[in-house]
Amino acid sequence: DSGVTQTPKHLITATGQRVTLRCSPRSGDLSVYWYQQSLDQGLQFLIQYYNGEERAKGNILERFSAQQFPDLHSELNLSSLELGDSALYFCASSVGETGGFPDEQYFGPGTRLTVT
Amino acid sequence: DAKTTQPPSMDCAEGRAANLPCNHSTISGNEYVYWYRQIHSQGPQYIIHGLKNNETNEMASLIITEDRKSSTLILPHATLRDTAVYYCIVRVAGGSGGSNYKLTFGKGTLLTVNP
Numbered sequence: 001d002s003g004v005t006q007t008p009k010h011l012i013t014a015t016g017q018r019v020t021l022r023c024s025p026r027s028g029d030l031s032v033y034w035y036q037q038s039l040d041q042g043l044q045f046l047i048q049y050y051n052g053e054e055r056a057k058g059n060i061l062e063r064f065s066a067q068q069f070p071d072l073h074s075e076l077n078l079s080s081l082e083l084g085d086s087a088l089y090f091c092a093s094s095v096g097e098t099g100g101f102p103d104e105q106y107f108g109p110g111t112r113l114t115v116t
Numbered sequence: 117d118a119k120t121t122q123p124p125s126m127d128c129a130e131g132r133a134a135n136l137p138c139n140h141s142t143i144s145g146n147e148y149v150y151w152y153r154q155i156h157s158q159g160p161q162y163i164i165h166g167l168k169n170n171e172t173n174e175m176a177s178l179i180i181t182e183d184r185k186s187s188t189l190i191l192p193h194a195t196l197r198d199t200a201v202y203y204c205i206v207r208v209a210g211g212s213g214g215s216n217y218k219l220t221f222g223k224g225t226l227l228t229v230n231p
Contacts, residue, residue, distance in 0.1 A: 002159060002161070004159070033218065033219075035219075035221075042221060042222075042223060043154075043160070043203075043219075043221035044221075045218040045219065045220065048218060056218055088157060090159050090160070092159070092160075092219075104150075104162045104165070105162065105219060106162065107159030107160045107161065108159050109158060109159050110157070110158070110159055
């Protein structure tokens, strides 16, 4: 158990709908990352937040957005869903700004999104 | 981040050492080598990291060549539960700013441990 929790575990929805995925980081971690894993694209970094602020963006679609709340949990919002958005979505957390030292990321169990 | 090259798959007998190679010939002086693994659709799991010295922890050993262009992850006594995709990742560690923190995953090596 990594200490990172994600809800829900599974989500089935229809095209055009909007869903919210939730992540609670490990106690003490200030950074939250979102990754998408699909069969054709592999594991891809989407976005990172540190202590409530967006810090880095990867291949995140404009239909997707995220935020990190004062209690440090994070939500990933996916809207206007398409069949191709079906994937595993992982959240990871880390200490964050470590001033040059290695910063391991700890991953949650993921949310499996199926768009029908 | 430097690109890495790993074999797509490897087999190992249970109880034997598993040696997983990784080439990172374009690695920069301030880039670390990280290893993660993913057991069948679970979240990736951190294994070990290193800069230039060999490293060992309770899970594995990491051997980095002197020129730092390649490394080997060693699982000393592989078990069936070590069957997973192993990812070798090279990245700049720490510092301020955002883009240094992401992990860029390649296709990894599927290690199958056989009974």
